[in-house]
Amino acid sequence: MVTKTDRVERWLKSYEGGYRTEVLVDDSRTASLLSRYSNAVGRYLETGDPSGLADFEGKTYRDTTGAVHTFETNPDAIRAAIERSESDFGAYATIYVEQGEVDEPD
Helix, strand or coil: CCCCCCCCCEEEEEEECCEEEEEEECCHHHHHHHHHHHHHHHHHHHHCCHHHHHHHCCCEEECCCCCEEECCCCHHHHHHHHHHHHHHHHHHHCCCCCCCCCCCCC
16 A cells, blocks of 8 residues: 555664764654755765755754754864864774784783
């Protein structure tokens, strides 16, 4: 049967509180909202025009646990989150210590 919404779980990326996040949502309306937000972020990053982000100011959505999330609409915070997430790989790549770098107790 065809319905207006589905209840399929999916992990989606977003920006919230100055950070890139991944959230699990379980309905197509929320997924569509997050997709529109992602497109607005993409347009901002491509053009430098943040006007599309204003459509998400003060809007919220719920994840599968019922937690309420807000959309990051501050252009500077989005850029900082992207820069931070791009540098995360380097941070994890250096977390392992090379043999001989640690002084073992006698």
